[in-house]
Amino acid sequence: MPAFRAKELKGDVRQPWGTIVAFLLPALTFYVALTAYPAIRTLWNSFHRVLPRREEFVGIANYSELIKDEIFWKAVSNTVTWACISPVIEVTVALLLALALYAKVPGARFFRVAWFTPVLMSYIVVGILWMWIYNYDWGPLNTLLRAIGLGALAQPWLGSPDTALGALILVTSWMWVGFNMVVLLAALHSLPKDVIEAAELDNCGWSAKLVFVIIPLIRATLLNLVVLSFIGKMKIFDLVWITTKGNPLWSTETVSTYVYKRAFEWTTFDLGYPSTIATVWFVIVLATVLLLTWLFRTREKLEY
């Protein structure tokens, strides 16, 4: 196209601002009202004592108090432990299950549904279910231990500070393994058949094929699942609230449950301090996700 013609056309094209605004406005309104404003307001609150009908600027007093708050650090420790352990368990077990389904084990169709089912349940249902399973007197877990002569190991799993967090980590892993499995199964099914067949022609064994061919090919999916699981666990609330409320001795307290307690259960209307916790935690989660994304970035695109 001659240069003058292109210029002429460009000059004729007018931006349809009315249409652009009409399309953007609803989404933008919702975003500003329900995400941007609350986030900015939370940051603002963190520098104030926010009481009904009055606000007092307190500078960094809330942040200073937070640094000395032992319960907050206990909650941070629990949450980080949860967020680090759970993704590893979930993704590892999910990969094994996905491989079993990919290899078409007998009853694969049934197992696919059975293993996926927990993720369809709400945390409320899952929490109640596992409280029954962990019940000291008649829960299936202790009943099983007693039946096989390991009664000495039976204990109130959610009632002891030594086991409560581990018991809850197991619950979230059980719940989310199915979701990870389905995503990984889809990734496995999309693997290029010629690469797998080439590996087989080279007499590559099952374990070598898994480690050197399959896992590198689905690496991006695995890492995305790890990051998603990590973010989910950094925000965990419902399951703890239903089962232990952070007990015993804050051994299952998470940052989210602590924010809720400080905002709504500490016989005060002050929203400043809970906002400080929320702000600090938002920054930590964001920084960690950015770090993970940077660490897991793919420098070279795999070609096959």
Added chain:
Amino acid sequence: MRSKLLSVLAGAALAWNALAAQAAAQTKEITFWSHWAAEMPKRTFVEKVIADFEAKNPDIKIKATWYEKTALYAALKTALRAGQAPDVFYAEPDQVEYMDSGFLLDLSELNWAAVEPWAKEAWMYKGKPYGLPLEAWTVELYYNKKMLDELGVKLPDNLQLSPDAFLDMVKKAKAKGITPMSLGAGDRPFTGAHLVHEALLKKLGVEDYSKLLAGKLAWTDPRVVETLTWIRSLTDAGLLPATFTTMKLAEAHIYFHTNPGALTFLNGSWYTSRAFNPVDKGGQPEDFQLGIMQFPSVPGAVCNECRTIAVGGSYVANAETEHKAEVIKFLNSFLSPEVGNEWLENVKVQTGIKSDPSKMNDKQASEYFAMIAKTNAGAKYHFGLPIQVMTGKPKEVFTQVFNNAFPAGNISVEDAVKQMDAAN
């Protein structure tokens, strides 16, 4: 003719609208939010008071909304901040944040002569009363009479076992495979702590116990340590169910009277609101032989007759109500001995309204209150549970340590008292 008819109809409609508007303007509506949506005896009682009030005051309409406690508290926190709270609502005396923030109406104009002085005291804040104390309760040690007889344990005349006799009873029950005491801390921040606070109150007496809760007496005080060590000896002997930390309040009731059955149950005197329901609604078996004994005497105690009395469910008024006179009138309709007796008879829990249990017709209620009267004879009261007195971090630490971890044996006496002193 047709146009005349239309004019007449239009005139009539206008007149009707005007009359309706006038009537609406004359009828004042009081909004009322209350807990007890699912606790039918209490709800039925309040609904009757409302119906009676509306019948006597046709110009006032009470618009009631019923909640469960957690949902109510969450709704109120938002509504109060937004200036959209109801005129009258449910509250408990530990919610000092309402008074701190100036949300509650000063109720000095109520008919306080009809209220027990100790119940009024629970709602006093900076010299003014802010709540109508409807529900009151004491901490009672219930027991299964049949089970106790089978163990061969005899109660003394004052119904209070000595520390040694109590420990002996615990051991006897354990030897027979019976859980000595049903207690659960799974869904309440105070039920598990009854064991600790009743013992500390007896050991220290009202004055020093109040100082302890106010942070003016160290938890490392030898008397406190001695008492906690005594409690630890009881829990080590197997006093509580292994499921104590996660057992919910409703489950603790069932655990005591039905399955598997425990010898005793330390609980608020509102035991009746669940246990006196029909069996299919979680009530105790019809042939269940309920008894009430005193909390055992505590080694070296200065006040073994001391016990906790708490004001629970109450009604307060919104400081911003536009119908102050009507609100006062409505709350006053609760305050008569007849209404107090109706509460006792129907709800079977004590009340802060002056009443006369001797005039009750209900056999079960009068027998129950006779037992309560016997265990409370000569009692010296401390008003309020620890979590009603404490606020902020001490309250949180007390809840975690003494409502849950300490009775469960998850924390030593030394660490427990250190945590409390650090929180103060």
